[in-house]
Amino acid sequence: MIGDGAHIEFIAWAYVGVAVLTVALVAYVVWDSVRVDARLKALDKAGIRRRSDESKR
Amino acid sequence: MSVDTVKQPNWFSRLAHPGQFLAWSRYLIWPLAIATGLSFAIGLWFAFFNSPEDYQMGDMVRVMYVHVPNAWLSQLVYGVMAVSALGTLVWRHPLADVANKAAAPLGAVFTALALYTGSLWGRPTWGTFWEWDGRMTSTLVLLLIYLGIIALWRAFDDQLKAGRIIAIVTLVGALNIPVIKFSVDWWNTLHQPASVFTKDGPKMPGSILTPLLVMMLAFTLLFALLQVVRMRTEILRRRAETLSRQAALQGVAK
Amino acid sequence: MSAFRALIGRDLKLAFRAGGEALTLVLFFVMVAVIVPFAIGPDRPQLTRLAPGIVWIAAFLSMLLGLDRLFRNDDEDGSLTLLRHAGLPLEAVVAAKVIAHWLMTALPLLLATPVLALLLSMSWAQWGQTVLALLIGTPALVSFGALGAAVTVGLRRGGLIAPVLILPLSIPIMIFGVGMMDPLAGSGATLFLIALSLVVTAFSPFAAALALRVAGE
Numbered sequence: 001m002i003g004d005g006a007h008i009e010f011i012a013w014a015y016v017g018v019a020v021l022t023v024a025l026v027a028y029v030v031w032d033s034v035r036v037d038a039r040l041k042a043l044d045k046a047g048i049r050r051r052s053d054e055s056k057r
Numbered sequence: 058m059s060v061d062t063v064k065q066p067n068w069f070s071r072l073a074h075p076g077q078f079l080a081w082s083r084y085l086i087w088p089l090a091i092a093t094g095l096s097f098a099i100g101l102w103f104a105f106f107n108s109p110e111d112y113q114m115g116d117m118v119r120v121m122y123v124h125v126p127n128a129w130l131s132q133l134v135y136g137v138m139a140v141s142a143l144g145t146l147v148w149r150h151p152l153a154d155v156a157n158k159a160a161a162p163l164g165a166v167f168t169a170l171a172l173y174t175g176s177l178w179g180r181p182t183w184g185t186f187w188e189w190d191g192r193m194t195s196t197l198v199l200l201l202i203y204l205g206i207i208a209l210w211r212a213f214d215d216q217l218k219a220g221r222i223i224a225i226v227t228l229v230g231a232l233n234i235p236v237i238k239f240s241v242d243w244w245n246t247l248h249q250p251a252s253v254f255t256k257d258g259p260k261m262p263g264s265i266l267t268p269l270l271v272m273m274l275a276f277t278l279l280f281a282l283l284q285v286v287r288m289r290t291e292i293l294r295r296r297a298e299t300l301s302r303q304a305a306l307q308g309v310a311k
Numbered sequence: 312m313s314a315f316r317a318l319i320g321r322d323l324k325l326a327f328r329a330g331g332e333a334l335t336l337v338l339f340f341v342m343v344a345v346i347v348p349f350a351i352g353p354d355r356p357q358l359t360r361l362a363p364g365i366v367w368i369a370a371f372l373s374m375l376l377g378l379d380r381l382f383r384n385d386d387e388d389g390s391l392t393l394l395r396h397a398g399l400p401l402e403a404v405v406a407a408k409v410i411a412h413w414l415m416t417a418l419p420l421l422l423a424t425p426v427l428a429l430l431l432s433m434s435w436a437q438w439g440q441t442v443l444a445l446l447i448g449t450p451a452l453v454s455f456g457a458l459g460a461a462v463t464v465g466l467r468r469g470g471l472i473a474p475v476l477i478l479p480l481s482i483p484i485m486i487f488g489v490g491m492m493d494p495l496a497g498s499g500a501t502l503f504l505i506a507l508s509l510v511v512t513a514f515s516p517f518a519a520a521l522a523l524r525v526a527g528e
Contacts, residue, residue: 007117007181014120014177018127018170022279025166029283033290039297048304050296146521201479208475212466221525222462226476229458229518233480236507240483243503247496 073152075292082285089282096275103268117181122268124174126276127167128192131199134164134280138206139231142224152288154220155295157227158210159287163280165203172196191245195238202230216295314399315407322411325384332380333419336373340420343369344427355432362431363441363492367485369427370420370445374452375474377416381408381460382523391464395527401520409450409457409516417449440492444504448488451508454515455481461519465526483507 043049071077104122138160144153175193176186187193206223213219326332347365348358385391394404421442428438459473466472484507490500 010177010181011116011119014123014174017173017177018123021166021170021173025163026279026283029286029290033286036290036294036297040293040300043297043300043304046304048300050300198479198482201475205472205476205479208472209462212463212472218465218525218528222522225518225522225525226462230480233483236483237479240486240503243496243500244486244490247490247493 073150075151075155078152079289079292082289085285086282089278089285093275093278093282096271096278100268100271100275103271108268109264117178118265120174120178121265122272124171124178125269126273127171127174128196129273130276130280131164131168131171131196133277134160134167135199135203135231135234137284138164138227142227142231145220145224146228149221154217154224155288155291156284157220157223158216159284159291161203161207161210163283163287165200165207167276167280168196168200168203172200189245191238191242194245195234195241198237198241199234202234206230314397315403318394318399318404318407319411319414322408323414326411326415332377333415336377336416337419337423339376340369340373340423341426341430343372344430347431358431359433359437362428362433363437363444364489365431366424366427366441366445367489370417370449371452371478371481371485373420374416374449374456375478377412378456378460378473381412381457382464383460386464386526391523392527395524401523402516405457405461405516405519405523409453409512412457413450413453417445417453421445421449437492440497444488444491444501447501447504447508448484451484451511452481454512455484457519458515458522461522461526464523484511 072081100122104119108119108122138157141153141156141160144150145157172193175196179188179190179193180186183190206226209223209226210219213222344365347361351357351361382391385394395401397404399407424438424442424445427433428435428441433441455477456473459477462476463473484504487500487504487507491497491504493500
């Protein structure tokens, strides 16, 4: 268990900082992936696709 | 498929073909995400509720549960980048430079977190946020190397050429990191007596080791998950760029 | 070998014809030392204590400043493409250019160090050690610089990226170079610096040539 709370603010800041930056990283990676997916879909809708995709390998 | 493979390419080159990679790595994402979430839940429960105070560090030992995994990842990610740099230069593997590009920002973030938690750990222990201690200093230099590589990736237009040039930089950096580490340690002993508290004491009780290992597993799984997603994104981005370039060319031709 | 020497001569001649670049670099080198007392105060004992470090920082910055010219001009006017297909291996071409660059940038700085010694009130012994350290360390600095310049040769924004890339890699040179002044650990630092400088100077032409080949494809 967490004890008497000596230096509790440093521990809290450490965990909060790590959580914020990690979540931001995950969010960025997901956002990037969604953005590229959307771009490919838009291209697909415009009829632009790879030749190999018409006959699925 | 490449020309030089006779009839049947081996299992590795089949798995590592970008199209094949996209196909099989899709089934990796959700299991990895669930495993990451679970191990974080277990690790945090251990870290907060099921681990004792250290007799010397008190509650500050809990900072180690986020510090050590990030410090470990800062080096593991560079190792991954160095291996993929070899893949780029020696085998000209199409996935290798994608792996390098995907890993660089992840490594930079983990290294920054290692420094951040390290300085928070240092404030009550050393009485200062920043101590020019050997490990802190070489981690800072490692962060600078990551940032340089990211800057180089962003500066290139031609991503294939960028991959091979950055592979050279990555390998030179990999050869240099031990030298930097050695020189910084040497410099450190020169400027202050070796009375600085060392982080890993000779023995760690199991009650501290368990949450530490679980948290290390959790962060490593997180890296694996993000790396797979970023590699997929990068392959698809290149595909999209090629497609729109082709479309633009056809538009001109019409 | 004669081609190698001719290449060094060509680079030196080009630099002299372009005029005054080495002089500008020396001017910058001296100017860094001139502004330091304004920043930290004209206290002579303190300046004496900091002098070797200041000289090293000034040398570091001046070397970085001159990097961009190493391959950029040759790449732009096409002579790099010619050199790539010349009889001389590209590694030797890079080595020749590194030597020429050292003669044009590091040597003038070494000759200018007495001025800095005077301004920063260094003792003769201190000055001698600093010059020795720079003499050993600068080849490694130029070699790392060649690598940085080769990696960024095709980039329009390469001028800023090359220093950012090689600065962290050059930290050991700085550490051992300044460490040579240490009365206790100085001899160890001298050996480390010599070893480091030899290895870096020997290997960097290969890495730089590889990067130049990739960049030229």
